[in-house]
Amino acid sequence: MSTAKSAQSGNGNGQQTPASKNGSADSAAEGQAAQVAGEAGGRRATAQSMAAKQRDISVSEFFAKNRHLLGFDNPRKALLTTVKEAVDNSLDACEEAGLVPEIWVHIEQTRPNRFKVGVQDNGPGIMKKQIPLIFGKLLYGSKFHRLRMSRGQQGIGISAAGMYGMLTTGKPVKIISKVSPRRPAHYYEIQIDTKKNVPEILNGRGDGVDIPPGEEGRKYIAEHEIEWVAEIIAPDGASSEVKSGTRVTIELEARFQRGRGSVDEYLEQTAIANPHVTLHYLDPEGNERTFHRSTTTLPPEPKEIKPHPYGIELGQLVTMLKDAKGETLTQFLTTSFSRVSPSVARNICETAKLSSRAAARRIGREEADKLFHAIQETRILAPATDCITPIGEELLLKGLHHVVPGEFYCAATRPPAVYRGNPFLIEVALAYGGASSAQRVSLDVLKQLLHESDARTLRQFLLNTFDGVGSDGAERIMKEAQIGTRQSPAKLKPSEVQRLLTAMRNVNLSEGQSMQVLRYANRVPLQFKQRDCAITESVINTNWRPYGLSQSRGSLPSGPVSVMVHIASVWVPFTSESKEAIASYPEIQKELRLGLQTVGRKLGMYLRRRNKVKQEGERRNIFLRYLGEVAGAVSQLNGASREELYQQLLEVAKRKTAQADVKLDDRGRPIGEEDEEDFGGNVLIVPPADPGPLPNAAGPQRPAGERTATTQSTQRQLF
């Protein structure tokens, strides 16, 4: 088994970091022992002189020099990566422990260009002796050595974030973790010794501090200003104790910015793909936003699988063979790989012209090559695909609906497929339309919001207060209203407020807006390298025009539409170590295309139906407008009864525009009409009157456990 595992680590998580070379510590001392032999003619350096400089590179040193590989290229991304590492860990831990995740993210500015990030979960907690290693040593973790669907991390994980913080601010990482309400919580302040890659514990005389459970502990926490959320407040106001969990606090040099590639975006998108999570987010401007879970069912636990022979590379095969114990070739093949029965193993050996009873360890380079080719030629059953757990259409709809405002939603989960021996699965969900809350606000409410706002500029006010107003939309609103960007929202004159309101109504926010593509791999949002990603490529290559969207060649379609695409796999093929874009395999492209077409067709159906109803309504209005005049003129001409004629014409008008009377049910089917083309399942239609996801407002009517996004700084229920 151990042989299989080591091989999987290379394949499984794709975590090829330079550090793995480092693991087999070449003796640096040897190199240093060989002293410089003196100058040799014109040569600049000799093997000896070079040897003097050849030495072990500590992982931490490597990191310090190559931050960009791990997502710390710039202060803005550093903040995101730190939050992401911590949140992903929390989610993985909660799911693995079977706990419904409740996560708190607090970001606080401590001085210019410096932020403190605190992430807490209600997960299983971490055993005392593990804490320093997890947070103070790079390359220490539990997910590296297995082939299982998980939120593949940036490679080095949370300790890298801690180290980045330490390098830029000199502050230690603070961890508090608790495994049970009756056991003490462990509190550590840790630094990494970057040379040796070992943790250094700063508090409790190098041993950390144990905080007792109960009242005594609460006092200690308060006195020492340790950050810890002790209570979970449910949407209905009920509170419960946080029984176990972990909180990590890192202070780092960073920059906080909203929009593309921001922490806001990451959390929002995480909430969409993880409808079982409740996320509490406090941003540096003091806005508190909660993404409530819409289900309490955890995704089924993903199964760990052995690699499929088709997915293996020659080099990996050689390593695996070398690591084999005393097994025969047949034994090796059947135990290391999935879908290899003894008879399949025999077939492989026969094709490779190797004895099935040869010792696996003795297989030489050339024979391995034969074996590798024999594998490709042998018919082997595709891998079992039950190791992948999709989000599921229903939860995709819920997740999308509660974060992205819209009037139409649909989702499609494709059946699992296989590329290069790796099972994978594509899910697509789409949200369309929905007027921005900026377009529904009344004058009084706008005045109140302006008055209450603590935003410094009008621009900021528009962006923070209303959803669906991008920075482009904000610019256009202010231009139309002829109000300067830097204006303070509280100081607008009444005439300016009026202009602002008119502009908010008139500016077409969806115009020129191109489709928003939300990409996910194993439930983790991909926020960068959009252009290089197979997902984006497939969206662009799909012809959206038949589905009612406008699209120019080679670009994303336009309209108020968002598409989320999720690829779930035991091994997600990223284009590079930074794991920001999906590589294009034909099998993956095909599944993407089919998934996109499924949601596209449903969107097309909805838009056609909606347009028809809308047009008929407009038509009827136009006709009705002229009927009175016509009846009057005709009666003037021939003395017919105006009233009677009017009624008769009205009947004809009604019949001609009967479509407008058709009300759509929540699946977009005309009520009372059976034989219309059906959307099929997994469509959600929000009637235009529905004010969208509102906090509290829905109260008791809202089905328990549905996700709602609440924003405390803005009172959206006023709309």
Place this chain on the structure above:
Amino acid sequence: MAKKKARRQPAAAPEAAPDAAQLTAQDHKTLDALREMADGVVDAAGRSRPPHLDIPSRSLSNVRYNKAKRFIEMGRGTNRRELFNLSQAKSYMQTMLVGSGCKQLIQQGKTTSIRGLYYLLKHTIEGTREETFDDQADCDPIIEDVEVTLNALREELHVYASNRGSMVGNVVVNDSGDEIDCSRMGSGGYTIPSIVEPEVIRFVKVEADFVLHVEKDTVWRRFNEDKFWRKHNCILTHGQGQPPRGVRRMLHRLHHEHHLPVYCLLDNDPWGYYIYSVIKQGSINLAYESRRMAIPGARYLGLRSKDFERCSLSPSVTIKLNDNDIKRIKQIRNYPWFENKPAWKKELELMLRNGFKLEVEALISKDISYVTEQYVPARLQDEDFLD
């Protein structure tokens, strides 16, 4: 759904009775046609059918050049106008309004200008902020639609266009009972009314030899001041650009009833050619009026493209052709009525080659009265016209 037809009342609607005027036979005919149009709506509505009107098409595709008669005629093509059609609903309503407006005029024995009718019918549609007609241009084509639909002339609908164009010369007319001697009209001339039908205008005495029609009143005044018509014993008319129906009808009657040749003195540009074409063959828009307006025997006297050289004009009085002019020339060249006229083809070619156009006023650069004393007399003398 009500299958019953709306009750129809006796022909003379009682509410119109008080101020009903003495109606002519023609008026009765027109009223019948109007009532028929309205009955169509009641019938359709009674059968729960969407009502419609078939309006003879006044587009290029529905006119043809009648080689025998030598003018443009309207074909049989019609356009259906439906009440329950988004793009036609409003014009359907407007057509009915114009019909009802005309009925009021006829019943009251009054006539009004097309502008007057527009004001008569313009109001805000109940329950909306929309006007029945936005402006006069919205109303004029509808009046023409009603004319062709009812096969009624404008005057039969008691509507006239504003007067435009004047006349002087050796002719005496009786206009609505007043005798007018057109040789004694001073500097302004007799204003040709918009309705020139025999009921309104009778010729008392026509002693002129021909008609000279000029494009603009500025040119016309030069001729009048120089007493050209007295010297050459002719009638002098102008139509202020494209001549209105009244002027065309006047020319038509003088030509056909009194056999006077009609010569046109127009600018040497595509617009001048077009005016000539309208006088001679009729217009596409009013093709249904060609019968009583087109003058196939009219002649084009000038200005000609060759006049620049013939009269040795200075280049500074020429006007460069613009893109639009060039497009128009090419269009005119393809009109079927210019088809078998090599002289015209040459004329157009020369203009294109010249690259400029000439206004009649350009002749003033030779001498103020060059046009009346030399240019036109010389053309008349040589019978140098284009047909």
